[in-house]
């Protein structure tokens with residue numbers, strides 16, 4: 423069992439590094455095309471100059487992997503919610519909002535696990551906004567639902583402006 427675990431973890435780091443470098447090569451030319459608008463956030467401008475002034479959470483490879491998986495699932499949830507709202511399937515949208523983005527125990531633990539109090543607060547506010555959004559969907563009002571979705575996705579934007587892995 424121990425040997426198995428060691429083998430597994432000794433593979434993870436090289437694989438992650440490979441992934442990171444492979445992505446960097448592909449990504450960089452794309453970033454050059456981004457022309458910052460006047461009121462773009464500072465982080466964006468720094469990225470296009472090859473610098474990143476966002477605060478690092480200093481995550482280890484396993485935390486990074488876990489966080490990105492979680493984030494991709496957040497994006498998928500937002501996508502599902504948009505589709506469900508478009509089809510007036512409010513109850514399902516409400517369920518996705520709560521289960522995938524809301525203040526579940528798993529999410530709260532995840533936010534607390536990175537050792538940064540401000541990050542945790544922002545994360546908790548984000549999840550609380552998804553709880554509220556889930557309630558708004560139950561009223562079956564499209565305008566209010568879309569506004570609630572915009573309010574929640576604003577937390578995605580705020581956190582991404584401030585933090586990196």
Ligand code: HEC
Pocket residue numbers: 490491493494496497500523541544545548574575577578579581582585586587
């Ligand atoms: C409290 C902070 C926080 C919130 C809220 C947040 N994220 Fe993230 N997200 C991060 C961090 C940190 C990263 C890593 C960014 C980096 O290192 O460049 C990330 C990365 C991502 C990625 C990249 C995934 C990958 O595989 O590369 C996606 C997609 C993403 N977030 C989507 C979302 C969406 C959608 C929401 C809202 C519904 C959201 N995030 C809310 C902190 C947050």
